Amino acid sequence: MADPDDQELLAYVEDVAGLFARDGLPLITGRIIGWLMVCDPPEQSAQQIGQAIQASKASLSTNMRVLTESGFVRTITRPGDRVTYYRIDDDAWLQITRRRLAALSGFRDVTAKGLRLLGEDSPRARRVRDAHEMFSWLDRELTPLWDRWAEMRHKEKEP
Amino acid sequence: MADPDDQELLAYVEDVAGLFARDGLPLITGRIIGWLMVCDPPEQSAQQIGQAIQASKASLSTNMRVLTESGFVRTITRPGDRVTYYRIDDDAWLQITRRRLAALSGFRDVTAKGLRLLGEDSPRARRVRDAHEMFSWLDRELTPLWDRWAEMRHKEKEP
DNA sequence: CATCCAGTTCATTCTTGACTGAACTATATG
DNA sequence: CATATAGTTCAGTCAAGAATGAACTGGATG
Numbered sequence: 001m002a003d004p005d006d007q008e009l010l011a012y013v014e015d016v017a018g019l020f021a022r023d024g025l026p027l028i029t030g031r032i033i034g035w036l037m038v039c040d041p042p043e044q045s046a047q048q049i050g051q052a053i054q055a056s057k058a059s060l061s062t063n064m065r066v067l068t069e070s071g072f073v074r075t076i077t078r079p080g081d082r083v084t085y086y087r088i089d090d091d092a093w094l095q096i097t098r099r100r101l102a103a104l105s106g107f108r109d110v111t112a113k114g115l116r117l118l119g120e121d122s123p124r125a126r127r128v129r130d131a132h133e134m135f136s137w138l139d140r141e142l143t144p145l146w147d148r149w150a151e152m153r154h155k156e157k158e159p
Numbered sequence: 160m161a162d163p164d165d166q167e168l169l170a171y172v173e174d175v176a177g178l179f180a181r182d183g184l185p186l187i188t189g190r191i192i193g194w195l196m197v198c199d200p201p202e203q204s205a206q207q208i209g210q211a212i213q214a215s216k217a218s219l220s221t222n223m224r225v226l227t228e229s230g231f232v233r234t235i236t237r238p239g240d241r242v243t244y245y246r247i248d249d250d251a252w253l254q255i256t257r258r259r260l261a262a263l264s265g266f267r268d269v270t271a272k273g274l275r276l277l278g279e280d281s282p283r284a285r286r287v288r289d290a291h292e293m294f295s296w297l298d299r300e301l302t303p304l305w306d307r308w309a310e311m312r313h314k315e316k317e318p
Numbered sequence: 319c320a321t322c323c324a325g326t327t328c329a330t331t332c333t334t335g336a337c338t339g340a341a342c343t344a345t346a347t348g
Numbered sequence: 349c350a351t352a353t354a355g356t357t358c359a360g361t362c363a364a365g366a367a368t369g370a371a372c373t374g375g376a377t378g
Contacts, residue, residue, distance in 0.1 A: 004276050012276055015269050022262075024183030026366055037286050038277060046325075056368050061326055082324050082375060093290040097263065097297065103181070104256065110174050117163050117171055118197060127196050131252040137311065138256065141304060149296065185336060205355075215338050220356055241345055241354050 009038055013053060028055050029063050036073065036088040043076050043085040071095060094149075101142055108135035168197055172212060187214050188222050195232065195247040202235055202244040230254060253308075260301055267294035 016034030017027050031053040036044065039052065046060040055063075064086060067073040072092040076085040089095070111132035118125035175193030176186050190212040195203065198211065205219040214222075223245060226232040231251040235244040248254070270291035277284035 008276060012273060015272065019265060019269055022265075028367075037290070038273065038283070040283050042286065057325075058327080058369075059367055061324095062367090065326090080376075084324080088286055090286075090289065093266070094293055097266075097293070100259070100263075104259075106178055106181075107252070107256075110178055113174065114171060114197065117167060124197070124199050127201065127247055127249075130249065131196070134253055134256070134308070137308065141307070145300060145304070148300070149293070152296065187337075216355075217339075217357080218337055220354095221337090224356090239346075243355080 010052075012038060026063070028053070028059050029066065031055070032060075032063055032067060033072065033088065033092070036086065043087045045083045045085055047083075049086065098146065104135060104142075105139055108132065108139050111135055169211075171197060185222070187212070187218050188225065190214070191219075191222055191226060192231065192247065192251070195245065202246045204242045204244055206242075208245065257305065263294060263301075264298055267291065267298050270294055 013031050013034035016037065017030030020030030020033065021027055032049060032055075035049055035052050036042070039048075044052075046057070046064060049055075049064075050057060050060045064073065064084075068075055068086070072089055072095065073086050074089050076087060111128050114128035115125055115132055118128060120129070172190050172193035175196065176189030179189030179192065180186055191208060191214075194208055194211050195201070198207075203211075205216070205223060208214075208223075209216060209219045223232065223243075227234055227245070231248055231254065232245050233248050235246060270287050273287035274284055274291055277287060279288070
């Protein structure tokens with residue numbers, strides 16, 4: 001438990017990668033995130049990551065760029081050291097989740113457009129109208145939802 | 160507005176298809192849903208759908224099966240008529256959204272597994288632990304969230 | 319300056335799965 | 349019964365994009 005063997009660790013990394021793969025993300029991207037969640041130390045060079053998950057330098061380069069640009073992974077550099085180290089952002093999962101939920105705004109926008117196209121009150125627009133009401137409601141729920149999370153987190157730190 | 164021209168309609172169908180494509184769903188699947196949201200009448204045969212969105216009989220057959228099996232589309236049949244008509248389910252978007260949110264339970268399960276692997280209280284598990292707390296909390300929020308939706312909907316019908 | 323190596327870029331390979339045509343099954347109609 | 353057509357199935361085609369090897373860039377070191 002203090003030191004889980006590599007095989008278990010890698011199996012777990014595959015589990016994490018599987019989560020992302022279901023949403024169409026490349027396996028390697030998911031593996032990197034999975035590895036950065038459990039590796040020791042938390043900071044790893046591209047080479048270390050590549051060895052752990054068996055991926056090429058080129059793949060690492062591409063994927064690390066995507067992950068850092070999207071804010072899920074942070075880079076650590078030291079003067080006099082060409083090597084860049086990567087660490088999962090503390091809020092990576094929060095951000096992933098928030099973005100997934102925020103994507104629902106896209107649905108609401110499309111239903112809104114549909115209403116304009118068919119006429120807000122036309123009988124033909126009923127299907128679009130029903131969906132639009134649901135997405136609008138959900139969107140309004142999301143802000144207070146994340147407010148509650150922030151509040152809860154705040155309380156935990158100062159009990 | 161009463162009768163939007165075909166070009167606008169098809170452009171809109173592509174918008175809807177785009178929403179689904181972002182999650183890795185085939186374009187045709189999204190087009191079918193999009194078309195069934197705006198078509199007149201709401202019931203359409205596979206042939207009608209195929210003509211509208213320019214897809215083959217074979218594609219229609221496969222996709223209609225997937226969509227009906229997952230409960231997003233309902234079939235309508237009439238005695239003495241070999242043709243099956245399809246209609247979008249009234250709760251299709253609700254179901255799609257609920258399933259998307261429910262998928263977050265998968266994340267929670269994986270973080271739970273991670274904690275068992277690394278040891279709940281070990282410093283090394285901190286990253287997984289933080290994520291697990293967030294997903295657990297979110298999962299607990301979802302039930303009351305959908306309860307509120309049911310309640311709101313109920314009130315609308317009986318003011 | 320020469321060397322070494324981290325990291326990037328790009329052309330290429332390869333896998334995956336969406337989509338279709340065509341053959342086939344089954345049901346309604348004259 | 350013969351015909352026409354709705355719907356299924358399946359082998360084959362094709363495109364998208366994930367992953368890589370190899371060539372290249374640039375900073376650190378002796």
